[in-house]
Amino acid sequence: MDFSSVTERITNRRAKEMYEFIRRNGTVSKIDLLDHSGMTVSTLTRLVEELTAQGLILESGFGVSTGGRRPTLYEMNSTYAYVFGLEISRTMSRLVLVDLSLNKLEDCSWKMSSEMTPQRLTALIVEEARLMMNRHALDSSKILGMGIGAVGPLDRLSGVILEPLYFPAPGWRDVDICSLIGEPLGIPVLLDNGANTAILAESWMDRARSYRHLLYIHAGIGLRSAIVSEGKVIYGAVDMEGSVGQMIIQTDGIPYRNKSGNYGALESYASLYAIERAAQSAVKKGRSTFLTQLVSDPETIEFHHIREALEKNDPLAVEIVTEAATYFGIGLANLLNILHPEKVILGGPLIAGDKHFFRIATQVAVQKAYYYPTYQVVFSRGSLGEEALAIGAAVMVMGYLTS
Incomplete structure (x- = not known):
């Protein structure tokens, strides 16, 4: 599905790099941004003001003075947008709603029984996603999208689960999962192998190392x-x-x-x-x-x-x-x-x-x-236990902000 609505939220390449630096490092100062980016003060100031005006980053106080004025500190605005992460596995499927700092607002899971066909599961997912959005007063403009970490084999580019083995229910072959979920919700949906989404989540949690x-x-x-x-x-x-x-x-x-x-x-x-x-x-x-x-x-x-x-x-x-x-x-x-x-x-x-x-x-x-x-x-x-696949699916979507 088209993710241009996400990638175009930050249009300037250098602004994307700056935002990613803040996202990965937490709270940073203007001096940190200057040292990392190599930009002129005027260019950096302009881009910081643009990101602040969009609500993507926030001023979060002042750092320690090194002899002059105390430097302004910036951090990512976790509530700028929200993301759904979905795991589809053979024993259990799980939906989470997180903010941009991966703070979980809600989650819901379903046992993959012999009745859990693709049509049944996707209907439940769409219904629950809508309920989560309503409970938190979120319209589709506040949702970046949904990432899915699923059992393969799959075609991640076309968003289709191909021929997975050992699902308890019938029908799990050539399932256009991204369309089945994305179209009724009106949000972009991204698919990848569940192991790939899990490692994205765990590497994100380990980013300081x-x-x-x-x-x-x-x-x-x-x-x-x-x-x-x-x-x-x-x-x-x-x-x-x-x-x-x-x-x-x-x-x-x-x-x-x-x-x-x-x-x-x-x-x-x-x-x-x-x-x-x-x-x-x-x-x-x-x-x-x-x-x-x-x-x-x-x-x-x-x-x-x-x-x-x-x-x-x-x-x-x-x-x-x-x-x-x-x-x-x-x-x-x-x-x-x-x-x-x-x-x-x-x-x-x-x-x-x-x-x-x-x-x-x-x-x-x-x-x-x-x-x-x-x-x-x-x-x-x-560090994420059984939620790693679903959380990582959300991380996958967040990456499109800076892609």
């Missing part, structure tokens, strides 16, 4: 990954949805859950699906476990049952999750040895669901990193 190379892996029903280098998301020739899950761990290993995948793929050993399948198989074989107190039919074991068993320190649950975490750590080590990121952020239901999985996986990865201990990588579960 200025990590140059970041790797994000989302572990849930499948595995999804994204890379940021020098502040930019790295895109491949095609959408890379799920490709990390096809990393081969054992060439003669477990068959993939459908014919399109590799034998011995990482996702077959370290995903919600893999853990549930291992637990179901063990119970069918008669293994003693707390899980039999939770379900009567092994085929109905789901990850939330395994989490409950973990809380009871059930030996079988611990064994299964430890093995999955070990395989995940091996795959992560392969990525470290190829990409050498400065920081790795792990997210998704599998990471959020069990702290031991994160600990074991990262320990294995470090042990198998080729240049360890010379190469030191930072591991994190992220």
Whole structure:
């Protein structure tokens, strides 16, 4: 969808650069802006006045004097506009409304059941977005747009979700999601892979540290990954949805859950699906476990049952999750040895669901990193938790102000 209504809010290129500097650094002085921009005082003053008149930035007091007049301080006006961020995943979809400082005004989530077709979900999203706008007295002119972080594969340029696997409901193929949501709301809508939006959010939260190379892996029903280098998301020739899950761990290993995948793929050993399948198989074989107190039919074991068993320190649950975490750590080590990121952020239901999985996986990865201990990588579960994909989708839209 056309985002010119956003990109043209700041028309001058140097003003865009100045606004981005303020946005990233919080409160800055006129001296900071002069040092960063290299502009003349008159040019800088004119652009600052234009941004202030538009309401994009605000004067926020005075800095400490260095001998002359105290310098004026400026900050981004967080309430200049608002943005929707939407996550569409296989287990849950989530809508958030945030201001330009990513302060959350509201959120709403929906379980992705067998009834949650594209038509049903988009109708609920449009209805809830309108209610949020009404509750906060916002008309469409105050909304920059909506970003969507979705399960792929997808075509981000045309705004279409292509052929995602394992949605509980039918109909999730060739879905023109941006039009289905944007047209009834009358706002521009932008689509990208959910892993890409999550890493945008986490890199934004880490902007003070200025990590140059970041790797994000989302572990849930499948595995999804994204890379940021020098502040930019790295895109491949095609959408890379799920490709990390096809990393081969054992060439003669477990068959993939459908014919399109590799034998011995990482996702077959370290995903919600893999853990549930291992637990179901063990119970069918008669293994003693707390899980039999939770379900009567092994085929109905789901990850939330395994989490409950973990809380009871059930030996079988611990064994299964430890093995999955070990395989995940091996795959992560392969990525470290190829990409050498400065920081790795792990997210998704599998990471959020069990702290031991994160600990074991990262320990294995470090042990198998080729240049360890010379190469030191930072591991994190992220600062935004389960909201990272939706918040990052909003960050993606905000970037158009300065593009």
